[in-house]
Amino acid sequence: MNIVGPRMGARFEVVQDLRPLFPYLNATRPEAKYSSNPDRIQFVFEEILCTLYSSEIIAAAFPDEDSVYLFGDRLLEYLNEVYEKQETIQPDYETIGRLSPIDIYQLLPKTNCRKCGQESCLAFAAFLSKGQATTSECPDFSKPIAQKAVYPIFDRDGNLASTVELNISKEQNNLSGPGDLLTEREVEVLRLLASGSSNPEIAATLSISQHTVKSHVTHIYDKLGVNDRATAAVWASLNNVL
Ligand code: SF4
Incomplete structure (x- = not known):
């Protein structure tokens, strides 16, 4: 991740091949530009221009580092949703040839x-x-990576289908509170988790799916370096999340 004047670009590494999702994304995003050789798809997600390749995502521009993490979370939620709805989407395999240099230049x-x-x-x-x-x-898009997070992708039965690994370099590692490490939504999930709520209860409270809760919980564990709810609750207590 790099700082470009007051704005940032981000490069996310992805563990599994995203290409099978491209026709479904192409079908559901009218503004998408799906191109071949190499395969990639570009679209605007929450006002951020992003291009998905087989094993990486580049996106720009962000006002600050927190918004990079938030964007990563939301994009992942969205990709999970499309993955879960594949059977209800008529895939669109039509490509536009190559992305133009101008399309790509916007991300540099x-x-x-x-x-x-x-x-x-x-x-x-x-x-x-x-x-x-x-x-x-x-x-500027490949500085040493200091922060790594592995996100799960679940199938509709709640089984782990795959994972997405986001590598985000941090300019500063002087974390001063949970808000520096976790996104706002993760802090909300952690607070509920630490107070004893089950995943279905967290999902109902936050009006999100249980799959999304699972994804947040796994991501929280990964960021905090813990393996269970009890340890996460202790971390929350020590860091004034409760
Ligand atoms: S694309 Fe090339 S010229 Fe532009 S910022 Fe990156 S390294 Fe520099």
């Missing part, structure tokens, strides 16, 4: 620093458009 830092070996960000976007470069060649 636009500093023209030349660290990628190209004369400008636009030139680099042209290589990306042709599949002749990868986003990892732009150092």
